[in-house]
Amino acid sequence: MSDSLVIGTVRAFSNGRHIVVGRDGTAMHVLFDGEDKPKIGGDVVGLLRHDADGTARMTLKRSVTDAILEGRSRIFLAGTRPDLSARLLAKVLARSKTAVIAPGSGVSIERAPTTQDPDLDWAISTFRTEADRLSVALNVIDVQAVARAPWKAASLRELTLPADTEGNGRAMHDLSQLLRSGFHPDCNRMVEHISGLREISVNFVLPYSPFAGSTGFSRGIAAMDRGHFPLPALTISDARRLSSARYVALALAHSKLGAGANGQANVDQSRRASHMANCFADAAAVLAFVSSGGDVRVAEAYADLKESSLHFGRRAGRNTLHKDVLGEATHRSIRAALQPGVLARVSTARDIVAEAVKIARRTALPASRFHAEEDAPGEMESLSAATAARRISFNLRDASHADVQRVAETYRKELRELISLQGGSELAESRLVTFGGIHVPLRLSDVFDEETRGLSRPEAVIRKQETVGGLLADRSRLARRIRAGQSPDHEAPLEFGESFAP
Amino acid sequence: MEPGDIGSASQEIEIAFFLVSQDFSGGSCWVQLPKGCKAKVEAIGRDDEGGFLHMEDGNVLRMRAPGGQVEEFASDLDELLSKDEVVIQELDEFQTLRDEYPVGKVPYENRIGFGA
Numbered sequence: 001m002s003d004s005l006v007i008g009t010v011r012a013f014s015n016g017r018h019i020v021v022g023r024d025g026t027a028m029h030v031l032f033d034g035e036d037k038p039k040i041g042g043d044v045v046g047l048l049r050h051d052a053d054g055t056a057r058m059t060l061k062r063s064v065t066d067a068i069l070e071g072r073s074r075i076f077l078a079g080t081r082p083d084l085s086a087r088l089l090a091k092v093l094a095r096s097k098t099a100v101i102a103p104g105s106g107v108s109i110e111r112a113p114t115t116q117d118p119d120l121d122w123a124i125s126t127f128r129t130e131a132d133r134l135s136v137a138l139n140v141i142d143v144q145a146v147a148r149a150p151w152k153a154a155s156l157r158e159l160t161l162p163a164d165t166e167g168n169g170r171a172m173h174d175l176s177q178l179l180r181s182g183f184h185p186d187c188n189r190m191v192e193h194i195s196g197l198r199e200i201s202v203n204f205v206l207p208y209s210p211f212a213g214s215t216g217f218s219r220g221i222a223a224m225d226r227g228h229f230p231l232p233a234l235t236i237s238d239a240r241r242l243s244s245a246r247y248v249a250l251a252l253a254h255s256k257l258g259a260g261a262n263g264q265a266n267v268d269q270s271r272r273a274s275h276m277a278n279c280f281a282d283a284a285a286v287l288a289f290v291s292s293g294g295d296v297r298v299a300e301a302y303a304d305l306k307e308s309s310l311h312f313g314r315r316a317g318r319n320t321l322h323k324d325v326l327g328e329a330t331h332r333s334i335r336a337a338l339q340p341g342v343l344a345r346v347s348t349a350r351d352i353v354a355e356a357v358k359i360a361r362r363t364a365l366p367a368s369r370f371h372a373e374e375d376a377p378g379e380m381e382s383l384s385a386a387t388a389a390r391r392i393s394f395n396l397r398d399a400s401h402a403d404v405q406r407v408a409e410t411y412r413k414e415l416r417e418l419i420s421l422q423g424g425s426e427l428a429e430s431r432l433v434t435f436g437g438i439h440v441p442l443r444l445s446d447v448f449d450e451e452t453r454g455l456s457r458p459e460a461v462i463r464k465q466e467t468v469g470g471l472l473a474d475r476s477r478l479a480r481r482i483r484a485g486q487s488p489d490h491e492a493p494l495e496f497g498e499s500f501a502p
Numbered sequence: 503m504e505p506g507d508i509g510s511a512s513q514e515i516e517i518a519f520f521l522v523s524q525d526f527s528g529g530s531c532w533v534q535l536p537k538g539c540k541a542k543v544e545a546i547g548r549d550d551e552g553g554f555l556h557m558e559d560g561n562v563l564r565m566r567a568p569g570g571q572v573e574e575f576a577s578d579l580d581e582l583l584s585k586d587e588v589v590i591q592e593l594d595e596f597q598t599l600r601d602e603y604p605v606g607k608v609p610y611e612n613r614i615g616f617g618a
Binding site for chain 1: 514515516517518519520521522523524525526527528529530532533534552553565566567568575578581582585586587589591593597602604
């Protein structure tokens with residue numbers, strides 16, 4: 001039997017039961033669970049359920065909204081100002097508990113405490129107790145549901161919850177950019193100033209890209225160009241777990257890295273602060289991954305991928321790094337988290353987060369490293385990064401045909417699994433063709449074409465191909481575009497994130 | 503008041519959203535009442551134009567479908583109105599929660615031109 005929402009007044013206490021009278025006059029003899037007991041004469045809101053013995057049991061809730069948000073719910077925005085409605089709803093949900101958000105049918109959004117996605121569910125379950133304890137409402141986007149759902153910019157507004165209380169639509173803009181760029185994972189926060197106080201909350205967490213696979217994930221972490229193939233034997237599930245845990249943990253960073261016990265840290269205010277948050281999140285992700293039975297070698301490979309970003313992430317012909325590469329270089333924190341002594345100390349989410357804070361403060365790069373206009377790795381760092389890069393990558397450019405074929409089989413196997421994970425959804429498959437295409441390693445595009453040949457080709461891809469074909473046919477126009485350095489807006493293809501090609 | 507007669511004075515509601523539980527027998531509707539509105543919400547209903555709140559002073563506050571999606575909005579409203587407990591969370595012009603007004607299950611035949 002499903003639970004009932006009860007709104008009523010406690011009229012008496014008799015034989016160990018409270019007598020609750022509902023608004024329709026119905027009297028119920030109820031046993032209240034939990035530490036909070038009602039007072040005689042008080043109004044109550046609660047969830048009523050009958051146990052196996054037929055005893056009516058009730059759990060008190062602070063409000064109707066609290067009761068509804070405890071389970072799965074659907075949210076609809078109405079009124080003549082849906083932007084203001086969304087803003088109000090954002091404020092309500094900002095004070096709620098962790099949940100997964102997905103597009104619903106019609107004009108609704110679905111919000112549920114759990115998800116069907118096993119890797120995402122693992123990450124949320126791992127950090128949920130700590131997030132609830134810290135009163136951080138993690139609104140994690142169910143990326144698989146979004147990948148399978150039709151969406152456009154207008155329908156994303158409602159999904160960025162709790163978001164945009166700044167009133168400028170920043171969260172919606174950020175989310176639509178992330179989705180258009182192939183679902184790059186992100187943790188998006190807002191800073192709200194209320195009567196001189198600063199309050200930071202999480203707009204949304206986009207935990208991983210459903211189109212990246214383990215190859216795309218590894219290449220992204222290492223800032224690797226298409227001419228290299230990542231060697232670590234990460235499964236797609238490993239990649240999704242590490243990414244989800246990392247971004248869910250990142251959502252806790254502002255609550256844990258403040259100066260005082262209750263202070264919040266604006267982790268986006270400087271590159272050093274952002275680096276510290278990254279160190280915290282990666283240490284927490286690795287601790288969660290290994291302590292729940294994950295392969296230590298996968299976590300070590302994750303550290304190598306991070307370190308090798310200082311090699312692959314260099315600007316062409318210079319010893320400086322692309323934007324954000326240094327801030328993401330968290331290999332020291334990951335390796336510190338993998339020390340046996342540290343692993344032995346963690347058993348709960350609270351332990352994981354506490355250890356990750358200590359590790360981040362101890363191992364983050366000093367502020368002086370972020371003062372220069374362009375970041376640069378030190379001499380020893382460069383050498384070590386180059387060694388790590390050799391450990392975890394295979395150079396496709398200079399490899400023999402036979403070696404490339406061996407790598408191709410690994411890639412083909414992963415691609416097949418990635419396609420099967422799209423659940424047969426035409427929309428998800430067409431997005432895989434679009435966004436998965438940007439992760440195709442050099443000399444392996446034939447494999448990608450063969451494996452995705454049977455999938456529906458999105459109109460956007462066809463249009464893009466026509467644009468490229470047209471440009472190649474008209475060389476003078478191409479030359480003009482190259483000289484201009486940027487394409488006109490009406491010809492701009494989908495935005496495919498940053499390129500780190502050296 | 504007769505069915506079909508839902509009051510003479512009618513105003514649009516600017517801010518509204520619904521939360522409908524899929525596990526429990528309840529739903530809530532958050533609405534911002536117009537500036538200066540002192541009357542309490544008496545009932546919630548829907549007709550062909552969308553949703554409406556019937557105020558105790560006889561006035562009607564209307565909720566329009568977002569983006570002209572009238573049919574989807576109508577079915578969303580039906581889902582809300584089919585719940586045993588529908589709670590109207592009234593907000594004043596400063597979006598401060600004014601009151602929680604519970605409305606019981608609204609039978610289908612009372613949804614069109616639902617009145618006192």
